[in-house]
Amino acid sequence: MKIFETHAHLDFSNFNNDRKDILKQFFSSGIEYIINVGIDEETSKASIDLAEKYERIFVSVGYHPHDAKKFDKNVILQLSQHRKVVAIGEIGLDFYRNLSPQDVQRKVFEEQIILANELNLPIIIHDRDAHEECLQILERNNPQKVVFHCFSGDEIFAEKIIQKGWFISFTGTITYKNNKQENVVRMVPLDKFFVETDSPFLSPVPQRGKRNSPLNLRYIIEKMAEIRGLSPKQIAQISYENAVKFFLKDRM
Numbered sequence: 001m002k003i004f005e006t007h008a009h010l011d012f013s014n015f016n017n018d019r020k021d022i023l024k025q026f027f028s029s030g031i032e033y034i035i036n037v038g039i040d041e042e043t044s045k046a047s048i049d050l051a052e053k054y055e056r057i058f059v060s061v062g063y064h065p066h067d068a069k070k071f072d073k074n075v076i077l078q079l080s081q082h083r084k085v086v087a088i089g090e091i092g093l094d095f096y097r098n099l100s101p102q103d104v105q106r107k108v109f110e111e112q113i114i115l116a117n118e119l120n121l122p123i124i125i126h127d128r129d130a131h132e133e134c135l136q137i138l139e140r141n142n143p144q145k146v147v148f149h150c151f152s153g154d155e156i157f158a159e160k161i162i163q164k165g166w167f168i169s170f171t172g173t174i175t176y177k178n179n180k181q182e183n184v185v186r187m188v189p190l191d192k193f194f195v196e197t198d199s200p201f202l203s204p205v206p207q208r209g210k211r212n213s214p215l216n217l218r219y220i221i222e223k224m225a226e227i228r229g230l231s232p233k234q235i236a237q238i239s240y241e242n243a244v245k246f247f248l249k250d251r252m
């Protein structure tokens with residue numbers, strides 16, 4: 001079974017004591033590729049350092065909405081030239097925590113979409129409590145390849161994303177009791193989704209509350225398989241193929 005972990009933050013200090021060991025374990029457990037995602041300059045650079053050490057790690061660089069106030073266009077322009085950088089993200093709007101002012105978030109989000117378009121790179125979206133505004137800003141810039149990471153919208157919003165030809169990515173939240181994504185998992189076209197852990201965050205049941213790691217991707221795959229009436233192997237394979245096409249097509 002080939003597995004593609006499409007969103008993790010393995011450069012974070014949560015992994016400082018055992019990063020080497022767990023990466024060894026990940027890659028011998030069927031995980032073929034990992035996209036390590038930056039949230040600012042420091043973590044984007046740290047992601048690149050990791051990708052230089054591990055052939056099967058690729059990188060997304062960008063300023064998370066929480067860090068929008070630190071945005072420096074030249075950092076993205078420079079880092080995106082690295083051979084392992086395959087996406088811009090995670091970028092977007094977070095009107096739940098509002099750690100950067102909303103007007104700064106909007107401006108920085110749009111500037112990074114424009115950059116991604118110029119660089120011809122896919123975009124990883126972080127959208128929390130800002131669905132319609134995310135959509136509006138995206139629509140007026142018309143990027144080709146977009147994934148809504150840790151999708152948190154309803155079926156109506158999912159339908160809009162799918163209509164655009166964009167992707168939806170599911171985390172451990174689909175394993176939580178009372179999650180609202182079950183119908184979205186049920187309706188998403190099989191060529192329009194990925195799975196991801198967002199490690200070290202959002203551990204799936206039965207690991208909830210502990211540090212998350214890409215090894216837990218199997219719980220998300222199993223849950224999705226159960227909802228769709230497919231085997232875990234099928235879900236893993238489809239997500240793998242979708243992600244290779246989306247992130248790595250021009251690299252292989």
Ligand SMILES: [Zn+2]
Nearest residue numbers: 007037090198
């Ligand atoms: Zn993330």
